[in-house]
Amino acid sequence: MMAIDLALVLCASCAGVAFAGGWLFARLAGRRGWVDAPEHRRLHRTPTPRGGGIGIAAVLATVVFAAYAKGGPGVSLAGGLLVTAGAGLVDDIRPLAPAAKLFAQAVGTLPLALAWPLAPQLATPVPGIVAAWLLAIGLVNAWNFMDGSNGLVTLQALLLGACVAAVLPATDAGGAVAWALVAACIGFLPLNFPRARVFLGDVGSHALGFAAALLLLQAAARGGATAALVWLPLSAVLIDAGVTLGGRLRRGCIPWQAHRDHLYQRIIAAGVGHSAVALAFASWTLVVVGLAVALAAGGADPSLAWAVAGGVYGVGVVTRLAAGYRWPITEPPESKA
Template sequence: MTLAVVPSPWLPAVLAAGVSFVAADAWRRFALHRQLLDAPGPRRLHQQPTPRGGGIAIALVLLAAAAWLGQGVAAFFVGLVVTAGAGLVDDLRNLSALPKLLLQGLGALPLAWAWPLAPELLGTGGGFAAALLLVLVLVNFWNFMDGSNGLAASQALLVGVGLAGLTGLASPAGWLGLMLAAACLGFLPHNLPKARLFLGDVGSHALGFAVAGLSLHALSRSDAGFWPLLLLPSTMLLDAGLTLLGRLLRRQKVWQAHREHLYQRAVAHGWSHSRICAVYFAWSGLALLLACCLAPASEATQAVATLAWLVAGAALYFWAGRFWPRRENLMESVG
């Protein structure tokens, strides 16, 4: 049974932020007691052992709010449990790359089945495969980008606000997007400016899954166009995607941990976590405004503007990389 009526969002949003804050604090105390800590290391940007797994608070808020998605709620709920659960297992006892990827794929399956990507163009099978790939990309890219205080959660917050703005709060995806933003807002005081708690894989997996799932839901209902939705996570896609491409071209093992993302290189060259978070937030905020401005435009205009934005972002990535070059002694992968 699914709920067809979307409730007024403001009181639930405040409640979501409060629950996220309290649940994250409770998890921090539990993690300290159980010594579930991320220790400093060659690929880490922090200097003190810090509790991990705090993103379980965001995952719990999303699971509770998912009831208002309507059709496909079971796919979102089950997929989030499996995907975030894979991250939680990794936070608790370390999970190797292949089993984690297989669990991520298992979690993506019901979502891709419920809301295939552009089936009218790609066909049923092609739409299913494209949706599956989208979920895996966003889950892993959010995981890759979760290495600096506040970065992953603040970017998901902006995507949630963008979904609410593009699809409207009367839309299930827009309403849940607001809950996503509220949950991230509740978590952020634990992670920024000083990190007393990390999202962990459970958090980054939940955020990437939620961004993918809500985007697919919005597209399936024609609540928003593809190109404006692509703009919302474009900052994460550019940094993670271009970094991954560079590692592939250098024939490096892309599944191994490293410190080659642009934000990691900036920190290695002396930028603070807060400054990096603010710069990325500002750039994504501009992308959000562009997406909202493009919403009433023709699809051709949306496509041209979005591609121009991505080209500009790629140019900025390579320009900034000249000031924050790779340091071979800091960038070596670890197992």
């Protein structure tokens, strides 16, 4: 009972810090002019402070340090998260060149790759480190690209954390990070959903992407069915980001140029509300989270878990492509790479 009470206090504290950090930074950002002004490629209609995810970043950095400090890479992981989120914070305050932001992401995510390289059974760890590094950078950017609608990526991160907390052992350090992720997202959501008083900002989306990479890479290192199941709650973000990026590269667009090609952007631009879109994406993720938890509880064989994950992604890609015909791109042509 005491352990449960302590866990509840810690989760409430994480939620409180995320809320207070976002609220205080929104006031500062409003006074300093760190706001997103409406323009033709944005989906909001009023100037809104950005950078509210600074409280989430603070919570995650603290919990990551505490969870992995004893005999683990707590300092390097927490430092990497701060570097990654810090690059986002700089960009929220004053636009950062894409190359500089990518460099900071590469530096910040390197501790993740060193801690949990993919395929560690290889004779040399270098390919596994490089693969894990690219995956971590990709997840940070996927969360950043998908952060353009009230509550969308915060709800996705909340469900990811809930899924990982359910499938990992209670004593696992990743479980502590997962619960902190859930609590921090719950704390921030009232500031951003259904009405946005402050935007998550790159500081928040980078922190959430870093946490997603940490949970995925640690699950991969554990092996078994868990390595496959953790991919399921990432599917909504990765499918829309991946299909959109593939389409833009095929058309010769500059990948980092601002656009409204994501499915969620097209749907909102067509007149559907932010809340409806965020809840639709969350509904998909809630279903696959339930599937992941059921498979974990039933002791699913790893081969079955990977088959299910592959099936979910296959259905998701087909659904995304079909929805793209229903809500086509309506923006004028962009400059080409």
